[in-house]
Amino acid sequence: MAKNLQTGARRKARVRRALLSAANGRPRLSVHRSSKQIYAQIIDDAKGVTLAAASTLDKDFRSTAKTGADIAAAQAVGKLVAERATAAGVKDVVFDRGAYIYHGRVKALAEAAREGGLNF
Known part of the structure; x- marks a missing residue:
């Protein structure tokens, strides 16, 4: 169990390090998913x-x-965060998937955020 946590933490750090270097001052859209919720x-x-x-x-x-x-819940959250971001004056972001692969709920949230008006 501890090895899996270390592997996930390393993957998360690797992804975050790469996107922060490529961000050029843009804010990041960070995603966290659990077995019951998505944020x-x-x-x-x-x-x-x-x-x-x-x-x-x-x-x-x-x-x-x-x-x-x-996936329907992830799409709704993606549209909601895009609405709130445009209200705050944010259009361009970088996508931080964390330790999760770009698949399923994470992918649905990202695509819905793009449809909602965010550019990444």
Whole structure:
């Protein structure tokens, strides 16, 4: 179990190091998924602040969705974080998938954020 955690942490650090060097001052869209929920934040690393965030735990989302652990939920969160980002004046971001592969819910969230108006 400990080896799996170390491997995930190394993968996450490797991905984050590569995208921060290529970011050129753009904020990053960070994704975290659990077995039951999915979360997305737009983070300005230069200032150390969160500019916009959305998750399946938001009140707007919980009233309409059946579960937070499927692709439809990830798409809804992607559109919601894109709306909140454009309201905060953010259009260009870099996508931080963390230790997760670009597949399934992570991919659905990214594509919905692109459709919502974010460029990455």
